[in-house]
Amino acid sequence: MRLLHTSDWQIGKVFRFADDDILPVLQQERLEAIGRIGRLARAQGAECVVVAGDIYDHLRPSERTLRQPVERMRQFPDLRWHLIPGNHDFNERDGLWERLARTGLPDHIVPHLAHAPAALDAAGTAWLLPAGLGHRHVIGDPTAWMDGAATPEGAIRVGLAHGSVRSFGEEAPGHNLLAIDRARQAGLSYLALGDWHGAQRIDARTWYSGTPEVDGFDLGGAGGGQALLVTLDGPRAEPVVESHAVGRFRWARAQAVLTCADDIAALEGRLRAIDPDDPSRVLVWLAVSGALGLSELEGWQARIVDGLGSALRLLRIDGAPGLAPSSDDLDAFGPGGAVRAAAETLARQAGEGDEAARAIAAAALQRLYLLARDGAGGMA
Template identity: 85%
Template sequence: MRLIHTSDWQIGKVFRFADDDVLPVLQHERLEAISRIGRLARAQGADAVVVAGDIYDYTRPAERTLRQPIERMRQFPDLRWHLIPGNHDFHEPDGLWDRLLRTGLPDTILPHLSDDPAPLDAAGTAWVIPAGLGHRHVIGDPTAGMDRSATPEGAMRVGLAHGSVRTFGEDAPDHNVIAIDRARQAGLSYLALGDWHGALRIDARTWYSGTPEVDGFDVGGAGGGQALLVTLDGPRAEPVVESHDVGRFRWRREQAVLTDAAGIEALDARLRAIDRDDPSRVLVRLAVSGALNLTDLECYQTRIVDGLGSALRLLRIDGAPGLAPSPDDLDGFGLAGAVRAAADALVRQTHEGPEDGRDIAAAALQRLYLLARAGDPQSGGGAA
């Protein structure tokens, strides 16, 4: 049989760095990923989709947010969707899972709110052994009961759990920590895990699927944006696991030290190359340093801040190039007169003034430069 392993949808997630234009797009795409997972399952002949926790990002979603992923899954009545609570959407009394049950779910959408094994596929050739969370933090191993879970003779056993196979330092409490060899101990054909947001192989029978739609700059290069196609040929056969891209957005951390126009041009080309066909799929957090003269600083503003900032889905810039006016820059203000005197004074302030006033002086000098260029007929500015 074949199944799709996914997790960490985190529907309703709030991206606090995103503005009002970007946020709803990111949230909507997390729902679109569910439809892509369903189409992948159909195309690959999968019998079921197992979702290893964190379907929602928090325990008290609004009614619309609660129902939206269910409606996406409802569009695939030929698939069985097996869900468990994670640490973000743990099962609490009268919480979101009880609310979901009261809405009247289709028979093909199966929340597992206890640790009782259940048929994974309609024929019962495989059984799911769930280990959802009843609290955000569970002391001990939430999968410990899998060893004792009884399933029919000859059935393939698929564990479904949410947690970590490692602790995070001596001072970190042991919350939701799963035995790294649980698949072997419990006689599992496959153990589908959720919690880590990048796809990760623990051993031949134990995998994290990662989140289907990358949700942070630190996950972009770590296997996020995928779902796993798992082929099981028998209870003891080693599963065949294939990763399939289902995410839309590409998240990147980049850095640049800018000192001249060539560096700006190279940065522009590098960021556009992340996705040449559709730069609106790209979100970049860019760390910028260096120093530019006034001409190049204008180029940086035009090509990177304004140009790429409009082309990419999101360009978040940390830092900025400093200002290092060239003699040609200053000569553009004239060799004498009030404007040149003001420019010279601002240059001195950018180097010698109070620390908290240097950025202001640099911005003022750049503004003065742009105004001077606008009034110079040879620069292409000025009134017609």
Template identity: 65%
Template sequence: MRFVHTSDWQIGKGFRFADDDTLAVLQDQRLEAIGRIGRLARDQGARLVLVAGDAWDMAAPSDRTLRQPVERMRQFPDVHWHLIPGNHDPNLTGGLWERLLRAGLPDNVHAHLSPQPVQLATGAAGREAWLLPAVLDRRHAFGDPTAGMDEAATPDGALRIGLAHGSVRSFGSDPGSAHNLIAPDRARCSGLAHLALGDWHGMVAAGERSWYSGTPEPDGFDRGGDGGGSVLLVSLDDAVPTVVPHRVGRFLWRQERAMLTGRADIDALEDRLRGIDRDDPSRVLAWLTVEGSLGLEDHAAYEDRICAGVGSALRALRIDAARLELTASPDDLASLGTAGALRDAADRLAVRASEQQPDRDIAQAALQRLLFLAAREATTP
């Protein structure tokens, strides 16, 4: 018995930091991942794909967003896809799942909207495999959505496979939350050969028979550790399941920090960012936090080589430079000449910045920026 376990496709997900072009690419790749999953299933001889919730990112997607993943799954008629609602796409009255059923699903796409055991397959030795789906009818359900699996009836000797969306208690869940919490011993109590879980976007084992597959396409800078990008190929027999991760994601999301005090630090930062993927930097999205202090020339080099250069090479470069200071020397002030509006403004700001006033820091920052812009204007053809 072999199948692919995946979850949290989050089709239609919005990325607020992204410009329109980047947003379109990120959303498209979440759809492309479905094709990569289908091809992996074929290549590995797995005719079942279990999707553990949150196939969609919202409860009321547009008609196009609703139908797009279904059409991708339709392209693999020899692979059967089994879906359950998650907390982002719960089975609400009049919601997306009712819309899907009204539109009609392909024969190979199965929506499980009640917690009734469903036969999946019969092996060569005559042993049956049954799916035990847990269904979320609201975004935040109190109680354990998998509790009914203990009493769910299946034929003697059948392989019991759980499919659920929620957070395993005492395993990274928020102690103050009572929503969608799953018992850590559910697989043992319910006699499950495998409990396929969704909700966490990173791949992790919650037990030898309980796994989170993570999202197949990474989608956040703050995931930490395994940020997703894989699906799980699960093989079942009487022993502990064999679970093998397979990478299907395209993008690499990174959080980076740097202390900048001079040109050598800028050189090292540029090399580090470009080195995330030298062959295809367009796969990389980075959130960069910089701090330190740079003079005018070095700050100009930072903006040219990091902000403009690396920022154009990567798919997205998000920068937090709130703690990066621009320092101006007396020579920089002299470069403005001895008279004129710019020199007059600089002198006023310099006096204000030297006084013990509440707005001293603002005056200093304004002076530094004025000098920087004046220097850049002087070197621009």
């Protein structure tokens, strides 16, 4: 049989760094990824999609947010979608899973809220062993029950769980930790995991799918934006796992020390190369240091802050190049006179004192430079 493994959709996720323009775009793309998953499963001949928890980002989504992923899955009635609760959307009493049930889910969308085997195909040759979470933090291994779970002799056994085979991120040691060799202990053909947001192989039969739409700068190159196509030829055959890209956005961290115009050009080229065909798919968190002359600062503003800031989906900048005016910069103010004297004073102030005073002096000097360069006010 073939199945598609995905997890950590986190519908309704709030990106706290995002402004009112970009937040709805990022949230909408997480929904659009469901359609891409469905089309991929259909094109590759998968019989079902298993979703290893965290379908939602929080426990009390609005009615619209609650229904949105269901409506995306409804468009693929030829696929069965098997869902379990994760730590973000755990199965609490009178919670979102009971709300979902009251909406009247289509037959092909199947939440698994109990730790009990369920047939994956009509013939009963493949069985799902779901281990959803009933609390945000579970003490003990939620997959331990799989070892003794009864399925027909010779059946393919697929585990579906949400947790960590090692301590990831904010989870404290002992919370939602899974045995790293659970697939072997429980005789599983495949163990589909959620929680870690990058696709990751633990062993031949145990994989994290990662989130289908990257949601953090630190995951830009760590396997996010994937779904896993899994082919199971029999209960003891080693699964064939193929990673398929389903995400739209590309996230990256970058650093730059800027000292000259060539550094600015190199930085621009490096960031545009992330996706030269469609820079609007790119989000960058850029850390900048160094110092530039007045003309180079103008280039920094035009090429990076304004230029790339308009081309990329997001350009988040930490820091800024300092000001180190050259003699050529000061010559733009003429050989002498009051304007030249004011420029020299501002240049000196931009290099001394506290950070706020330096920034004010640098901004004033840059403004004076632009006016002098353009010949405003008869200062040339």
